[in-house]
Amino acid sequence: MKTVLITGANKSIGFEATRQLLAKGYYVYLGSRDLEKGNEAVATLKAEGLTNVEPLQIDVSNPESIAKAREVLGTKLTSLDVLINNAGILGGMNQTALATETDTVREVFATNFFGVIDVTRAFLDLLQKSDEPRIVNVTSGLGSLTLHSDPNWKYYAVKTVAYGPSKSALNAYTIVLAYELKDTAFKVNAVDPGYTKTDFNHHSGPGTIEDAAARVVKYATIGADGPTGGFFSDDNNPETGVSPW
Structure with a gap:
């Protein structure tokens, strides 16, 4: 039985990904910053x-917790x-370049990057x-510099x-890691789940x-002939699923 660790999996997309992987026969370690949750x-x-499935307490912004x-x-x-690196934080709304404190930027990067x-x-x-290791870095279309331009x-x-920018940095890290x-059996990809209705965005997204x-x-379950080093988004490009960096 294949095993999976998903960070930030006690709710929303991480929780549903856990459910879907369990249905496919995987054994899932559900990562959560709060063990009770x-x-x-x-x-x-x-x-x-x-x-x-079983819980695993992990705060990805805390090196001691990770260890x-x-x-x-x-x-x-x-x-x-x-490994599905799903945990992430928004850092609040109205993040303007001129008014946002650098402490906020550091806090978001501490988790997301x-x-x-x-x-x-x-x-x-x-x-x-593992014979077929897979890493999925959950990113966002808002990390695409091409689209933002x-x-x-x-x-x-x-x-x-x-x-x-934290997701742009994550995309860049994905490229380097992949x-x-x-030259190994690893498949490493950045995946944008799309603008989804979750607590993260106050349920404003249209996607399920x-x-x-x-x-x-x-992308967590792709075979040996699957892609690696890619940025995939059905939201940004529904025809091919490939997003511009």
Whole structure:
């Protein structure tokens, strides 16, 4: 049975991705910053008959928490097949370049960018022991510099000085990581789940959580002939699913 770690999985897209992977026969470690919320999420899934899941406390912005999570997971398995770096924060609305404090930018980057690097490095040894390791970095269309430079883009006016740039940085990290692992069995991709109706955006998005999670799961479960080092978004390009950087 293949194993998965999903960060920020106690609610919204991460939770639904957990549900969909469980339905596909994966064993999922549901990462949650708050263990109580993680336990509640696991209880909900088990009540649905999805039993191959357990919580793992992990705060991706806290190196000590990441190290502890790695230690705990290391007592449960010898290899990890899939890492989904899903945890992320918005940093509030109205993130203007002139008024937003740099503390806000640092806080968002600590989770959305540096947290991904720290988690990936912490669990890389377990992933390297998998026959088909997969890493999915959950990004956003707001991380596309190409689209942000296009006045005709539907989200052109949605500019954020912390959140968007944190995802642009994440995309850049994905390219470097995929390149360094290109001669291995790893598949490393950045996936935009789309503008989805969640707590994250006060339920303003038009997309469903089910569809958003399915996009993430698709690249978490790709075969040996699947892509690596890509940026995929059905929201930005429904025809090909490939987003411009």
